[in-house]
Each structure stands twice: as structure tokens, then as C-alpha cells.
Amino acid sequence: MTLAAVTEAKSVTETVAYIVVRDSVFGALLVLALTALYLLTVQLLRIQEKRVTDLQKLNERVEAREDSTRRLVDKMTEAFQQVKSSLDTLSRVGERQAEATDGNTEVLRKVEGTLDSVIREHARTAAHVAGYRRPTLAVESLPPKRGG
Amino acid sequence: MHLVALYRRLVGTDTATVVEEERLSRNLKGMALNNVELERLGAELDEILDEVDRTSSTNVSLPPEMKPHV
Numbered sequence: 001m002t003l004a005a006v007t008e009a010k011s012v013t014e015t016v017a018y019i020v021v022r023d024s025v026f027g028a029l030l031v032l033a034l035t036a037l038y039l040l041t042v043q044l045l046r047i048q049e050k051r052v053t054d055l056q057k058l059n060e061r062v063e064a065r066e067d068s069t070r071r072l073v074d075k076m077t078e079a080f081q082q083v084k085s086s087l088d089t090l091s092r093v094g095e096r097q098a099e100a101t102d103g104n105t106e107v108l109r110k111v112e113g114t115l116d117s118v119i120r121e122h123a124r125t126a127a128h129v130a131g132y133r134r135p136t137l138a139v140e141s142l143p144p145k146r147g148g
Numbered sequence: 149m150h151l152v153a154l155y156r157r158l159v160g161t162d163t164a165t166v167v168e169e170e171r172l173s174r175n176l177k178g179m180a181l182n183n184v185e186l187e188r189l190g191a192e193l194d195e196i197l198d199e200v201d202r203t204s205s206t207n208v209s210l211p212p213e214m215k216p217h218v
Contacts, residue, residue, distance in 0.1 A: 041154060041158070042154070044158070045154065045157055045158055045161060048158070048161035048162065048165060049161050051161075051165060052161055052164045052165050052168055055165065055168035055169065055171075055172060056168055058172060059168060059171050059172050059175055062172065062175040062176070062179065063175055065179070066175060066178045066179055066182060069179070069182040069186070070182060073182060073185045073186065073189065076189045077189065080189065080192050080193065080196060083196055084196065087196070087199055087200065087203060090203060091203055094203070
């Protein structure tokens with residue numbers, strides 16, 4: 001009776017000790033897992049915040065670049081419109097200049113013809129006068145006769 | 149309480165991440181539009197240069213009376 005009770009008590013004690021040890025190990029593992037989970041969550045939170053910060057910086061840089069590019073596009077568009085307008089004006093001025101050059105050429109041809117006719121008329125007149133006055137001049141150039 | 153605050157921070161950072169990613173997507177679309185505009189301006193500049201070449205080649209041709217004698 002005593003031996004059986006002792007044996008049973010020993011068995012119960014071993015069982016209880018086994019359960020205590022097993023639950024203690026599981027409890028420690030659970031605490032370790034929870035601690036690791038907490039640390040991983042904190043690390044995930046830090047990485048997430050850093051990612052948000054990086055995205056904000058990237059967005060600010062992209063927006064600044066986009067604004068500068070948009071201003072550049074606006075300036076280029078305005079400059080191109082001005083260049084096109086200037087080219088149209090230049091083309092019209094070139095056409096008018098060509099017309100004026102043609103008119104000037106025509107006037108110069110008329111002036112040239114008039115000048116040629118004036119020069120010819122003057123030369124003819126000069127030749128006629130020279131031919132008319134030549135004998136007179138020859139007579140006048142002779143020395144006066146004595147006793148005549 | 150601390151875990152609740154941690155959870156709220158996690159949710160907040162996740163929401164901020166989504167918002168920033170959408171903002172980045174919009175900005176990238178804007179940059180793509182700007183690139184298209186720049187390409188259009190490049191083509192327009194080519195047209196202007198061609199017109200300048202054409203105009204200069206037609207305006208330089210002077211009549212024979214106006215050409216300098218060499």
C-alpha cells in the first residue's frame with residue numbers, strides 16, 4: 001500500500017514536472033516569439049516611415065522638375081510663336097523688297113536710257129557746233145593782212 | 149495601449165505610403181506629358197529651321213543688276 005502510493009505519487013510528480021517544464025518551455029518560446037514579432041513590427045514601422053519620407057522627397061523633386069519643365073515648355077512655345085511671326089514678317093518684307101528691287105531696276109533702266117539719249121544729243125550738238133565754228137575759228141586764227 | 153498606438157502608426161504609414169505612391173504616379177504621368185510636349189516642340193523647331201533654310205535660300209537670290217561685280 002505504501003509502495004504503491006509512493007509509486008503513484010512519484011508518477012504524478014513526474015507528470016506534473018513534465019507538464020510544468022513543457023509549458024515553461026512553450027511559454028518562453030511564446031515570449032521570445034512575441035518579442036521578435038514586436039521588434040519586427042517596430043522595424044517594419046521604421047522602414048515604412050523611411051519609405052514614406054523617401055517618397056515625399058522624390059515627389060517634391062519630381063514636382064519641381066515638372067514645374068521647371070512646364071515653364072520651359074511654355075517659354076519655348078512662346079519663343080517659337082515669336083520666331084514664326086518674325087519669319088512671316090521677314091518673308092513679307094522679302095517679297096516687298098524684291099518688288100522694290102524690280103521697280104528700282106526698271107527706274108534705273110529708264111534713267112540709263114534717258115542718260116544715254118542726253119549724252120548722244122549733247123555729243124551730236126557739240127559735234128554740230130564744232131563743225132559750224134571750225135572755219136570761223138580758222139579764219140580768226142589767221143594773222144591780219146597788212147595794207148589790205 | 150502601446151500596441152494600439154503601434155497599430156495606428158502602422159496603419160498611418162501604410163496609408164501615407166499609398167497616398168505618396170498615387171502622387172508619384174500622377175507626377176510621372178505629368179512628366180510623360182511634358183516629354184510629349186518637348187518632343188512636339190522639337191518637331192516644331194525642326195520645321196522652323198527648315199523654313200529658315202528655305203526663306204534664306206530664296207531671299208539671297210539677288211537680280212543680276214544687284215549682284216556685286218567681282
